[in-house]
Amino acid sequence: MNTISLPGLVSPHDLTQDRQFSMNLARGLEVLRAFTPASPVLGNREIADRTGLPKPTVSRLTYTLTLLGYLSRDGQLQKYRLGPGVLSLGHPLLASLQVRQAAKPLMESLARSTGCTVNMGVRDRDLVVYIDSVRADSTNQHLPDIGSTRPLLSSAIGRALILACPAAEQRAILNYLQVKDRAEYDAQLPNWQADVARFQDEGYCHSKGDWRKEIHAIAVPVRTHLGGLPVALNCTLSTHRASKNLLTREVAPLLKEAVFQLELALGMR
Known part of the structure; x- marks a missing residue:
C-alpha cells in the first residue's frame, strides 16, 4: 500500500473514518469522472456500474449536478453528459499556469524543427x-489535445513524470499502479526498468509503441512543480516516421535543450 499520501492515490473508501473528508463531494466527483471520450453519454445505471455507487445515490448526485450545470440531461435518451460547468472549472487553472505559458513558444519551435507532435x-x-x-x-x-489522457506506466511521458518524483513518491505511485492492475503493471515493468536506466544515462524516457504500437515517443521531465506535481514534455511520432532511431538520435537532444531553456525561463537553473 501507499506509504505517503499523494493526490489521487487515496481511495475514498479508505477515508470513511476521516471526519474532515467529505464523502458526498468525493462521490459527486466520481460521477463526473465516469464520463470519458469513449463514453460521453451515460445513464444512472451505467454510472452506478462504473463507480460502484448505489443507483439511488447516483440518481441524487446526477440530479444535483444537473441543477448546478456540471451535467446536461438528454431527455430523449434519459441519460447525461458533462455540462459547461465542468469546462469552466478547468480554464482558470490553464490560464494561470506559468510553465504552460513559458513553454508554448518552445513547444511550437520544437514541433516545427522535428515534425513531432509536442x-x-x-x-x-x-x-x-x-x-x-x-x-x-x-x-x-x-489526436492529442488539452485534457486528453494517456496511461502513466506505459507511456514515455508517464514514466518521465514518475522519475521526476522523489524516491518515496515513486514507490507510492508504483505501489498504487501494482495494486490497481497487477497484470498491466507486470507487463510494463520491463519498460519501466529500461527507462530508469535510460533516464540515468541519457536523460530521457523512450516508448517504442508501449502504449499504442503505431506511436513512438520520447519524454523529459521539467524542473518545476504544479501544485506538487511534476511536469514533463514529450515528442511523439507515428511508427513509420520513427525509423532509424530518429527520435533518440535527432529529436532527443532538441527536446532536452527545449526543457533546459524552459527551466531557465522559469528560474529553475
Whole structure:
C-alpha cells in the first residue's frame, strides 16, 4: 500500500473514518469522472456500474449536478453528459499556469524543427493529462489535445513524470499502479526498468509503441512543480516516421535543450 499520501492515490473508501473528508463531494466527483471520450453519454445505471455507487445515490448526485450545470440531461435518451460547468472549472487553472505559458513558444519551435507532435503533461491518478499540445505529425490519429489522457506506466511521458518524483513518491505511485492492475503493471515493468536506466544515462524516457504500437515517443521531465506535481514534455511520432532511431538520435537532444531553456525561463537553473 501507499506509504505517503499523494493526490489521487487515496481511495475514498479508505477515508470513511476521516471526519474532515467529505464523502458526498468525493462521490459527486466520481460521477463526473465516469464520463470519458469513449463514453460521453451515460445513464444512472451505467454510472452506478462504473463507480460502484448505489443507483439511488447516483440518481441524487446526477440530479444535483444537473441543477448546478456540471451535467446536461438528454431527455430523449434519459441519460447525461458533462455540462459547461465542468469546462469552466478547468480554464482558470490553464490560464494561470506559468510553465504552460513559458513553454508554448518552445513547444511550437520544437514541433516545427522535428515534425513531432509536442505535448506537456502532468499526473492525474494513474494517468497523464495533457495541459498543452502542438500537433505537427498529421499521421497521429490519436489526436492529442488539452485534457486528453494517456496511461502513466506505459507511456514515455508517464514514466518521465514518475522519475521526476522523489524516491518515496515513486514507490507510492508504483505501489498504487501494482495494486490497481497487477497484470498491466507486470507487463510494463520491463519498460519501466529500461527507462530508469535510460533516464540515468541519457536523460530521457523512450516508448517504442508501449502504449499504442503505431506511436513512438520520447519524454523529459521539467524542473518545476504544479501544485506538487511534476511536469514533463514529450515528442511523439507515428511508427513509420520513427525509423532509424530518429527520435533518440535527432529529436532527443532538441527536446532536452527545449526543457533546459524552459527551466531557465522559469528560474529553475
